Amino acid sequence: MTLSGYEALFFWIFALAAIFAGLLTVMARNAVHSALFLISSLVSVAALFVLSGAEFIAGVQILVYVGGVMVLFLFVIMLVNVGAEERGRDEIFNKSKQVTASLIFCFLLVGGVLYAVSEAYPALQALHQQRTTPEAIAAQKAARERSFPAGATRTSRITDDTERVGNSLYRYASLPFEIASVLLLVAIIGSVMLARTLKQEASADDVDPETLQEEIAADPELAKLEPRTE
């Protein structure tokens, strides 16, 4: 895979945007700012997905992450509003000894990964160059693109990438797909259970009677709640 021309320009723009937004996510003092920087980082990564020909995944990324997960994050940040952080009273990083140790570890990790990529990548290229030359790849790609019908504006062609993703998802990954649906169900039920207050639990008659008696002693309001029975 080699990008060229405008694709390369956009690659560098979005790659730098993703990395800087990621850095600012980690370093922002206000958690809401962190969330907004994370959103811009996710959108930049989605643009990189588009550049590598995964338009469907880019759409899913924006819909699920930005539309779902990050809205959830913002809700929780605003529920758990901690003012001291914004006003600059509290330290946002951990104790300095731990921070130094973890940063040293991170730099070692950076060095290791970059070294591994620079060492292993030529070997990988050589492995694949034996099988296919770049010219053959380009010719194959052009032939595939010609086989697609043109779009309404006649400037681009309608690809079948999304179709192929759907096909593979149901053919090769149908069991993981079903397991993922069960996982999401468990997550929904679990988060509802976790986020209930004692009052809500008491009104659903879901509290141990002894515990309820103790809590009523502390908060007489609870005694007024009629346990709902079906």
Add this chain to the structure above:
Amino acid sequence: MLSSLIPILAFLFQEADRGRLAQTWQAATHPDLSKFLVIGALLFIIGVAGVLTRRNIIVIFMSIELILNAANLNFIAFSRYLQETGSVNAIAGQIFTVFVIVVAAAEAAIGLGIVIALYRNKETIWVDEIDLLKW
């Protein structure tokens, strides 16, 4: 268009080693798999640093999302690479990415539920004050 800039740059850096400069410029204007891997690695490290250094548990969760995204970027880049070099099921990288996104969504829902419950009971979201399980 970008390749037309090479003579201009070569003119500006006449003293520099021309072959090597042109090579670097060629690599920069034609980003390949290794560039995607490096970007993914940097995003991953930023996420790891966030998890290890921040005190706010919500920001730690966001850093985890960043780590998962770096993994997704690698999956997509390898998927594209294998599509071009003719692999059997090269689209599998994209399928993996879909599942990673699903798991990330479930993890965020559960994790934030835990944060809400924790804040209700302990009135703090600083991880160095949450030491109930610490011996």
